[in-house]
Amino acid sequence: MSRAIMIQGTASDVGKSILVAGLCRIFKRRGDAVTPFKAQNMALNSGITKTGEEMGRAQIFQAEAAGIDADVRMNPVLLKPTGERRSQVIVMGKVLDNMEAVTYHEYKPQLQQKVWRAFTELTQEFDTVVLEGAGSPAEINLRDRDIVNMGMAELINAPVILVADIDRGGVFASIYGTIKLLVPQEQARVKGVIINKFRGDVALLESGLRQIEELTGVPVIGVVPYLNVDLEEEDGVALQPEKLRQQLGIHSDREKLDIVVVSLPRISNFTDFNALAAQPDVQLRYVNQPAQIGKPDLLIIPGSKNTLGDLTYLNESGFSAVIQDLAAQQVPVLGICGGYQMLGKQLIDGVESGIDEMPGLGLLNTVTRFAKEKHTTQVMAQMVSGSGLFCDDTTLQGYEIHMGDTELGEGMQPLTTIQSRNGDVVTVCDGAVSADGLVAGTYIHGLFDSGAYTRRLLNRLRQRKGLQPLADDVFDYVAYKDSQFELLADELEKVLDIEQLERIMNDFPLTLAEDN
Numbered sequence: 001m002s003r004a005i006m007i008q009g010t011a012s013d014v015g016k017s018i019l020v021a022g023l024c025r026i027f028k029r030r031g032d033a034v035t036p037f038k039a040q041n042m043a044l045n046s047g048i049t050k051t052g053e054e055m056g057r058a059q060i061f062q063a064e065a066a067g068i069d070a071d072v073r074m075n076p077v078l079l080k081p082t083g084e085r086r087s088q089v090i091v092m093g094k095v096l097d098n099m100e101a102v103t104y105h106e107y108k109p110q111l112q113q114k115v116w117r118a119f120t121e122l123t124q125e126f127d128t129v130v131l132e133g134a135g136s137p138a139e140i141n142l143r144d145r146d147i148v149n150m151g152m153a154e155l156i157n158a159p160v161i162l163v164a165d166i167d168r169g170g171v172f173a174s175i176y177g178t179i180k181l182l183v184p185q186e187q188a189r190v191k192g193v194i195i196n197k198f199r200g201d202v203a204l205l206e207s208g209l210r211q212i213e214e215l216t217g218v219p220v221i222g223v224v225p226y227l228n229v230d231l232e233e234e235d236g237v238a239l240q241p242e243k244l245r246q247q248l249g250i251h252s253d254r255e256k257l258d259i260v261v262v263s264l265p266r267i268s269n270f271t272d273f274n275a276l277a278a279q280p281d282v283q284l285r286y287v288n289q290p291a292q293i294g295k296p297d298l299l300i301i302p303g304s305k306n307t308l309g310d311l312t313y314l315n316e317s318g319f320s321a322v323i324q325d326l327a328a329q330q331v332p333v334l335g336i337c338g339g340y341q342m343l344g345k346q347l348i349d350g351v352e353s354g355i356d357e358m359p360g361l362g363l364l365n366t367v368t369r370f371a372k373e374k375h376t377t378q379v380m381a382q383m384v385s386g387s388g389l390f391c392d393d394t395t396l397q398g399y400e401i402h403m404g405d406t407e408l409g410e411g412m413q414p415l416t417t418i419q420s421r422n423g424d425v426v427t428v429c430d431g432a433v434s435a436d437g438l439v440a441g442t443y444i445h446g447l448f449d450s451g452a453y454t455r456r457l458l459n460r461l462r463q464r465k466g467l468q469p470l471a472d473d474v475f476d477y478v479a480y481k482d483s484q485f486e487l488l489a490d491e492l493e494k495v496l497d498i499e500q501l502e503r504i505m506n507d508f509p510l511t512l513a514e515d516n
Contacts, residue, residue: 001509001510002123002124002126002127002128002129002510002512003127003128003129003505003506003508003510004037004123004128004129004130004131004156004158004159004505004508004510005023005128005129005130005131005158005159005161005501005504005505006130006131006132006133006152006153006158006159006160006161007019007020007023007130007131007132007133007160007161007163008133008136008137008149008150008153008160008161008162008163009133009135009136009162009163009164009165010136010138010162010163010164010165010174010175010177010178011135011136011165011168011174012134012135012136013165014163014164014165014168014196014197015163015165015196015197015224016132016133016163017058017061017062017132018227018488019163019194019196019224019492020036020062020130020131020132021036021061021062021064021065021485021488022065022485022488022489022491022492023130023492023501024036024062024063024065024066024130025065025066025067025485025486025488025489026489026492026493026498027066027127027128027130028065028066028067029489032126032127032128033068033125033126033127033128034066034068034126034127034128034129034130035063035066035068035071035074035122035125035126035128035129035130036059036062036063036065036066036074036129036130036131036132037059037073037074037075037118037119037122037129037130037131037132038056038058038059038074038075038131038132038133038134038148039075039076039077039115039119039131039147039148039152040076040077040078040079040111040115040134040147040148041055041056041058041059041075041077041078041079041134042078042079042080042081042087042134043056043057043058043078043079043080044080044081044266044267044268044269044305045057045058045268045269045270045271046078046080046090046268046269046401047060047070047269047271047399047401047445047446048376048377048378048399048400048401049069049070049071049072049093049378050069050070050378050422050423051072051422052093052376052377052378052421052422053072053092053093053094053376054072054078054090054093054094054374054376054401055070055072055074055075055078055090055093056075056078057269057271058075058132059074059075059132062074062130062132064481064482064485065485065488071122072092072093072118073092073118073119073121073122074118074122076091076092076111076114076115076118077089077090077091077111077114077115077147077148078090079104080268080305081266081305082098082266082305082306083306085100085101085102086098086099086100086101087099087101087104088305089104089107091111091114092114092118093376094376095374105142105145106145108145108146108147109145109147111147112147112151112155115147115152115155116155116156119152119156120156120512123510123512128505131152131153131158133148133149133152133153133160134148134149135149136149136178137149137150137160137162137178137182137186138177138178138181138182140181143183150182150186150189153186153189154185154186154189155511156510156511156512157508157509157510157511158189158508158510159189159191159504159505159507159508160189160190160191161190161191161192161193161194161221161501161504162175162178162179162190162192162193162194162218163193163194163195163196164178164193164194164195164196165196165197166195166196166197166198166223167196167197167198167199167226171195172208172211172212175193175195175212175216176212176215176216179216179218180216190216190218191218191219191504192218192219192220192221192500192501192504193212193216193218193219193220193221194220194221194222194223194224194496195209195220195222195223195224196224197224197225197226197227198223198224198225198226199225199226202223205223209223219500221496221497221500221501222492222495222496222497223495224491224492224495224496225491225495227488227491253283255281255467256281256282256283257281257282257283257297257298257458257461257462257465258283258285258294258296258297258298259276259282259283259284259285259296259297259298259299259300260284260285260286260287260292260293260294260296260298260299260300261273261284261285261286261287261300261302262286262287262293262299262300262301262302262314262319262323262339263286263287263288264301264302264304264310264313264314264338265309265310265313266304266305266306266309266310267302267303267304267310268302268303268304268305268337268338269302269303269336269337269401269445270286270302270303272302272303272336272445272446272447272448273300273302273448275448275449275451275454275477276448276454278475278477278480279454279458279475280470280474280475281458281462281467281470282458289317290317290318290319290321290322293322293326295326295329295331296326296331297331297332297461297464297465298331298332298333298334298461299323299326299331299332299333299334300333300334300335300336300339301323301333301334301335301336301338301339301340301342301343302336302337302338302339303336303337303338303339303401303445304337304338304339304342305338307338307341307342307347307349307368307370308347308349308355308358309355310338310342311342311347311358311360311361312355312358314342314361320361323361323363324361324362324363327363327438327439330436330438331438332389332390332438332439332461333363333438333439333440334390334439334440334441334442335364335440335441335442336441336442336443336444336445336447337400337401337402337442337443337445338402339441340364340406340431340432340441340442340443341360341368341402341404341406341441342360342361343360343361343363343364343366343432343439343441344360344361344362344363344364344365344366344367344368344406344432344441345359345360345362345364345365345366345367345409346358346359346360346367346368347359347360347367347368347370348367348368348369348370349370363434363439364412364432364434364439364440364441365408365409365410365411365412365432366406366407366408366409366412366432366441367406367407367409368404368405368406368407369404369405369407370403370404371403371404371405372403373403374401374402374403375400375401375402375403375443376399376400376401377399377400377421377422378397378398378399378421378422378423379397379398379399379400379418379419379420379421379430379444380395380396380397380418380419380420381395381396381397381398381416381417381418381419381430381444382394382395382416382417382419383395383396383415383416383453384413384414384415384416384417384433386413386433386437387437388433388434388436388437388438388440389437389438389440389457389460389461389464390415390433390437390440390457391415391433391437392453392456392457394450394452394453394456395419396416396444396447396449396450396452396453397446397449397450398444398445398446398447398449398450399444399445399446400421400443400444400445401445402443406432406441406443408429408432411434411435412432412433412434412435413432413433414429414430414431414432414433415430415431415432415433415440415441415442416429416430416431416442416444417429417430418430418444430442430443430444431443431444448477449477449478451475451476451477451478452472454477455470455472455474455475456472458470
């Protein structure tokens with residue numbers, strides 16, 4: 001019989017996703033076959049499963065923590081905002097429609113059966129399911145059609161742990177207010193509270209912890225300290241970028257590569273750059289004003305959920321002129337997905353933004369035509385060899401999420417040749433490289449997750465800067481990520497009552513598919 005625990009929050013961004021990942025790793029280490037699950041996720045960061053379905057990056061991250069492949073059933077509904085009140089609705093990995101917020105709220109009951117079926121199928125394959133809620137369960141205006149918080153918990157009879165972020169202040173008020181806004185049967189489902197992101201001596205909290213337990217009748221099962229991405233723990237010291245910098249003699253900003261990512265208003269898949277930020281010789285900066293760019297060693301234009309909308313922003317804010325000027329000064333420029341499209345001469349839409357067409361930045365001789373069909377594939381690609389900065393002979397893996405196709409004009413060569421899509425053998429050119437080799441674009445997300453390619457590119461940038469290259473094996477990003485899951489699990493096991501969580505799960509028999 002499978003079991004489950006649901007992590008809900010007093011608000012968005014209280015740390016639910018990272019706690020779910022940590023619990024997945026803890027239960028994995030205890031011998032469970034464990035999977036994450038989030039019924040509905042709203043995010044611009046998404047990824048592609050091995051079979052070509054699109055799902056939230058958070059659940060992919062959590063699946064990695066659980067030691068399993070990502071499966072779209074872990075996130076059956078994904079919402080990708082396209083405007084203030086409009087989102088692209090993706091169901092079981094495929095685009096359903098674009099909907100206004102009110103329309104989607106009315107449509108949600110039709111999704112409940114798909115959500116329940118996805119969950120119950122997972123319970124047939126896994127021992128433990130760690131569910132994540134969204135925002136707060138105390139959104140009383142949305143309760144009647146909820147499919148991701150208490151509505152989901154009641155549907156499957158899962159116990160709930162409530163997470164509150166003490167770093168933002170008012171933690172006891174947020175715990176009390178959230179619980180008391182729930183109806184009685186929902187309050188009874190909350191079996192524990194976790195206080196997250198605490199700084200200081202936990203002894204100072206003791207009196208408050210006892211009082212909030214008395215006021216709510218819900219026990220506090222742990223206080224989690226503020227955890228940085230690079231956890232300073234002995235077990236992971238060999239893979240910590242800061243430690244590596246010291247070992248390699250990298251002490252000043254001059255000895256690091258200055259890589260700038262333009263922070264677009266509708267930036268998507270910025271997880272593309274996590275692997276870069278983790279490199280020991282990289283200073284990665286996100287900028288939202290042209291004056292902040294300076295003269296970096298590499299300038300990146302990232303993906304966008306609304307390419308022409310963000311291109312309009314670049315033009316109106318002055319970013320476009322600065323980017324074009326830097327390219328003229330031979331500063332390398334790379335565009336990924338929507339950023340690649342923006343680098344071209346012309347973008348023809350009528351599908352995504354409501355704008356028919358628009359000139360691009362003109363740094364690549366390409367024309368992009370948007371289409372209603374979305375490309376969602378995992379790919380294996382071979383970099384095109386050559387003398388350009390971005391060229392190489394490396395084979396890499398990544399994924400595509402884009403609408404439209406880009407045609408290469410005179411003087412352009414592709415950046416990669418895609419050799420497989422979702423496991424099917426193909427031979428398709430991807431991306432483009434300028435004649436001088438200093439401007440390039442690609443549709444492939446996860447480019448920098450390839451350690452071999454990333455190190456070779458960074459070493460070429462180091463040589464341009466007059467620095468010695470680093471060894472090819474100086475940093476293993478895959479091993480680094482796994483070490484962080486281990487460190488996270490270690491830290492959580494120190495401060496959370498895992499045995500109590502086990503008892504809570506065991507006391508709640510799930511409502512499985514065969515019970516209905």
